[in-house]
Amino acid sequence: MLDVASYNIVIRGLCLAGRFSRAYELLKEMEALGIKKSQVTHGIILKALCERKEVDQALSYFHSVSPRSDLDVVSYTTLIMGLADSGRIDVACELFEEMSSSGSQCVVAYTAIINALFKAHRPDQAIACFERMVARKCDPDLRTFTVVITGLCKAGKLNRACEVFQEMNRKGWKPDIIVYTSLVDGLSKASMMDEARKLLQEIVSRGMKPTEVTYTSFISGLCKNGRVEEAGKLVREMGKMCAAEVLHCIFGGYVLEGKIEEALTLKDEMVKKGVTLDVRCYTNLIHGLFYVRRNDEAQEMFEAMVRQGCVPDTRTYGMIVSHFCKQGKMQAACKVVEIMDAAGLEANCHVYNSLMDGFLGVNRAREAINVYSTMLRKMVKPSIVTYNILMLGLCKLGQTADARLVLREMRERDGIVPTIVSYRTLIHGLGKAGRADEAIDVFTEMVDNGVVPDCPSCTSLIQALAMADRMDEATQLLRDMPRMGITPDALAYNALVKVLCGGAKVGPAWDVLVEMMDNSCVPDGSTFRAMKLGFKADTA
CATH class of the missing domain: 1.25.40.10 (Tetratricopeptide repeat domain)
Structure with missing residues (x-):
């Protein structure tokens, strides 16, 4: 006759093979034979149900076990992780407290709860759980520290993230590239670029290799903080290993500063080194060329993009539409929308807004209203x-x-x-x-x-x-x-001066002009032109 250990081996194998119905039949067979399920049995079933995303069934099975002492920390942790992964955070927390009150501590369970709380945008509760974990003498492991530091960085709590990072080092845990990248990203977004650079140097000194995400975060931060030249130097040092994800950030930075020539030069250098540009790189370059009204070159860049097999996306087309609209070239803008539609891409709210604004800019208000009607017909919010x-x-x-x-x-x-x-x-x-x-x-x-x-x-x-x-x-x-x-600014005073002068009320207009200067508001050309017309009308 098979014992519980033998049944556990067979049931585990069936669950791994995806034959859960057969495994369930063996559970009933065990009950019929009077073989009591062990803690291992419960753990196997709970793990299988959670892996199948059948969390409600897992919870029902868990509550059917009596007495609760038949459930070990593995069973609790398995269900807690399943509940947390499915977004049932409050239920997972209740179960976790039940486990903790019995004196059981599990770093995996703590980490699962903390991670779920961060994902649910509840960072204060997550850090409170981490502090409770430490207070109860349950030592965090590398995974715990990684979850906490990453979560704090995403929540913008950089000071606390740096404190946990220091604690991690004090306890002898070596941060991995995920931890470093999270900190570099957080510091870069907070414009703490010098601190981010120190961490980047620390990564290299520890024999690790910064990832594409690490470089992208840092370079994006440099560009947003007006340090585009520094970012360009780093990109050139990276050479062929520089990914398009990194390049599109620096192209965008150059464009923001109006340095389109520098962007084009860097683009040529990187292409010669074998770097393949993606749609975001081309879109930023095309945007830069349109911005300085080098329309022909922008169109050539677009054609080169297509020749390279890089498919324009909604943002590319939308940006081109926006520039044509700003230049009052509405026929060209509408043609781009037609091409976009033929390519199977639906115009979004930004594209329709550009068209409406463009038509208003060339005094074609009725057509702007028609665009709005089209937008509603296309179910664009x-x-x-x-x-x-x-x-x-x-x-x-x-x-x-x-x-x-x-x-x-x-x-x-x-x-x-x-x-x-x-x-x-x-x-x-x-x-x-x-x-x-x-x-x-x-x-x-x-x-x-x-x-x-x-x-x-x-x-x-x-x-x-x-x-x-x-x-x-x-x-x-x-x-x-x-x-x-x-x-009040000059426009506010001018609004009054113009109407008064237009009605030949020069005296009151002069009083407003004096008040304007008394309040340290400098009259502009529009003010004096209005006064001149007023005096002419008054003397006519």
């Missing part, structure tokens, strides 16, 4: 930018009532909170349409909804009031701005 552009287009067409409806619907229907730009756009449009009372209503609504007025929004309302010949209210708002914590 609008963003706050979309709605702001849409309201501007409607205002340009004189459809201010529709623009007000958009402001309400974006909040009530789509849950998008209007920004200061949203309100400012509508206030300006209502003012130009001679709807001063409605402009005041929108301004009041803005304040009531907790959006703090800025100088441009106040200027738009001043202009609306002045155009409605409500000069006293316009002047009062101008003088109230400092009390609202807003310093």
